[in-house]
Amino acid sequence: MDTGKIKSDVVKRVVAQSNKLVALSHKIHDNPETGFHELKAAKWLSAYLEISGFEIERGICDLPTAFRATYGSGSPAIALMAEYDALPEIGHACGHNIICTAAIGAAVAAKPAIDQFGGRIVVLGTPAEELFGGKAIMAERGAFKDIDIAMLVHPSSHDLSSARALACITLEVEFFGKAAHAAARPEEGINALEALILSFNGINSLRQHINERARIHGIITKGGDAPNVVPDHTSGTFLVRAVDEAYLEDLKVKVLSCFQAAALATGARLKYTWKEYYAPLRANTALAEIMATNMRSIGRDPQPIPDRASGSSDVGNVSMLVPTIHPEVAIAPPKTSLHSVEFRTAAVSAGGDRGLIDGAKALALTAVDLLADKDLVRKIKGEFLSAK
């Protein structure tokens, strides 16, 4: 059977699953589960793949809501990553209900290509993208060790062959001061809230003198207990982002100095922890070109990989290990912000459902190209190795 025939079959196989995929996407949207609590989503998605003939391993990498579903054997091993976590409070405002259902739809649709050409489709259920960088943990624990190429489709306000993303690290801080009556004995107190406010001011001063593409932003998670008590304990969470890892290292030192200076000025004690690290997303251009061609073949109009990175994703950590792309399908009007109520609505709109089906088609067609042509895989890997 030629590749063209398999590709048209694969598209038909996505269409044949449409009702089930859309229903599952809506069910996951209606049952939002935040990072590492995605019990229902992981169960429903892995069950779908199991019924469709995939071999399932649940709770991989010591993460109860992660899974691996495999069809076929040998190489190339194409990983389709499925994100299914929601955001706290606002729910599926990043549309991960579409990412995961597109991945499983594509995997099931692409089975004939495995039967024809050999190789493996591996759906990796990757929890906690938003809060804890689940893929970073899975990457560390070897989930991508035997994978040749990794991809997912993320919903967006535009079609894109692959996104870039900034390196990002989380900084948790606490200040410890001394409580006192805020009116009667303020001179006895050490104000942990002033230390945190001073830190913000220091960062605001720093911001003027950093690389224009770097980002520093944060929130106060505890500001005190009562207005008439000098706060003796405060805490905050900050994100520091940069285009590359080297600049991020420079910036970390400068940002930390803002907190240390505030501790010195107020007498409060600083405790800090650098936490989740998201590597910059290095998009593979050869792979993105194949994806773009397939997106155009189903009526999408993907923009090329942008010069500027925007947010951050744990897909970045995957892109350090294997050739990776992070294409996007439009489901909402241009400039609609992710993580907004509007985007949450779009994720189950007619446009959202179309994005899911088109995303599944684009992933499946790209998988067929990779399975059918070993030279393409070699070219993609060659680019990856030379970029290292």
Ligand SMILES: [Zn+2]
């Ligand atoms: Zn998000």
Ligand SMILES: [Zn+2]
């Ligand atoms: Zn997202």
